[in-house]
Amino acid sequence: STQSTWESNPAFRMFVTAEIHPALPANLISRSLLLVFEQPPGVKSTLLRTYVAGDRAKLEKPAERERLHFMAAWLHAWVQERMNYTPLGWSKRYEMNEADLRWAIQIINRWVDATSKGRDHIDPASLPWAALQTLLGVCVYGSRIDNTFDQTLLETFVRKLFQPKAYDLDFKLCTSSDGSLVLPEGHTFPDFSAWVSKLPVTESPEWLGLPATSHEMVLSREGQSTLRKLVTIQDLFEEPVAEDTQTRDSKPKEAVESGMPAWAGRLLGPLKEWSDLLREKQEIRLKHLGGNEGNPLMRCLQREVPLINKLLQELRQDLSDLIEVCHGQLRSTNRHRTLIQCLAKDVIPSWWLKFACLPGITVGAWIADFARRAARIQDLAERPPSDFHSSPFHFGWLLFPDAFITATRQSVARMFSWSLESVEMTLVVGVEEHTSTQDAGVNIVGLVVQGAVYSNGRMELPKRNQLSEELPPCRIVWKQKSSSQRATSSKLFPLYLNAARSVVLCQVHLEVDTQVPDHVWYERGVCLLAWSE
Secondary structure, X not given: OOHHHHOOOOOOOOOOOXXXXXXOOHHHHHOOOOOXXXXXXXXXXXXXXXXXXXXXXXXXXXXXXXXXXXXXHHHHHHHHHHHHHOOOOOOOOOOOOHHHXXXXXXXXXXXXXXXXXXXXXXXXXXXXXXHHHHHHHHHHOHHHOOXXXXXXXHHHHHHHHOOHHHHOOOOEEEEEOOEEEEOOOOOOHHHHHHHHHOOOOOOOHHHHOOOOOHHHHHHHHHHHHHHHHHHHOOOOOOOOOOOOHHHHHHOOHXXXXXXXXXXXXXXXXXXXXXXXXXXXXXXXXOOOOXXXXXXXXXXXXXXXXXXXXXXXXXXXXXXXXXXXXXXXXOXXXXXXXXXXXXXXXXXXXXXXXXXXXXXXXOHHHHHHHHHHHHXXXXXXXXXXXXXXXXXXXXXXXXXXXXXXXXXXXXXXXXXXXXXXXXXXXXXXXXXXXXXXXXXXXXXXOOOEEEOOEEEOOEEEOOOOOOOEEEOOOEEEEEEEOOOOOOOOOXXXXXXXXXXXXXXXXXXXXXXXXXXXXXXXXXXXXXXXXXXXX
């Protein structure tokens, strides 16, 4: 073919529709005219879109059918709106859309038709509630969920919503500080549509079962995300046309005097600060390794210490090289240029990420966090193995705290000649900082509880609108399953690595306030965190 066949027609236009996703090519977006159609947030907006204005078959018999349709729409709105509070609402975002609601309506219609057999009315108690709960909670919405505690949350809410009491006149959809939302008394589509239209525009996270201050977390996260995007789109090597006095004064004195490029002047200060922070850290050595090579806790540290030392050496070398590059004393390589681009955009280089950290953390905060981890592991490396069972430490600072939990389990099983399958973990909250007992437990500090408070020896709902608080010193104890009597007033809560809730370290049983319904603990997203900012 000739060259002319490859030339585009000036009148050519292409229309592309897509969801907002990070995988969309940046070049395509920058060369296009964009029209963004974003669905308004809120339970009311979702109900207006999916229930009031949604396409659906008008089935009148039996009269009890329409209430089930509305309950399915409320369930869908509840599931969708909790996505906006990730990771508090859900541990991650799931791909759920209106097709799930249509599927749920079809399931309801099929089971209602099979039960009513053409009658005008049926007894709500005769509806197959167990089948509806299983199909909606496991097959429809549950099929998208891969987190055990998210699945428990969904099934608990479905059981609370789809039950015979939903036909009572005072059935509460949710409870908030401003009052309760009660399911409308009517049984027709206009009745429920009118009720939705009268809902207030301002909604509380308590409608979703979340703490009232959850929106503050969302606003903070959105602000940080916006700032990060603004930094990302900046061009580091774009020299200013005219450097004003404020910009010149913000650069280090030596950068101004040496006449180095603006990008080097902006990076030089942070590079030296980070380098000074890591320069004081010495190579970590295990002082009590001899004769304890078989100890599971020492084997755990044998994995941590070499990785800390290697990463520490790599960070020092990279920062030292970049300082020389900024001064013009070293010629930059591809590695250096990639480092400069990452650090200028406050993004951690991929080869530095040797352990899980909080997504979106800045480079300065990550380096400071790594320095503190190195100091904590240095302290652990100087302890004898027997000291782990009496002196407390912050195990959230470990690079791999899940491996430490496994090591404590192996250590106890080995000490008492138990099989690994016969032991289970118990978390004792509120122990003395220095304890010497015969249970071979480990004292830890720094655990944080979200969505609840620990008071009077049990988990309770906070009296103030607070999202989290630090627990008193705790003790991890491993006991044989046959000898441990689990109280009926205890609930199982996840222990996550950090607030991202992407890594589950273990599950722990804690005593709870029995006056609080079970579904409240799951809807509030109550959990424990090993590391927090």
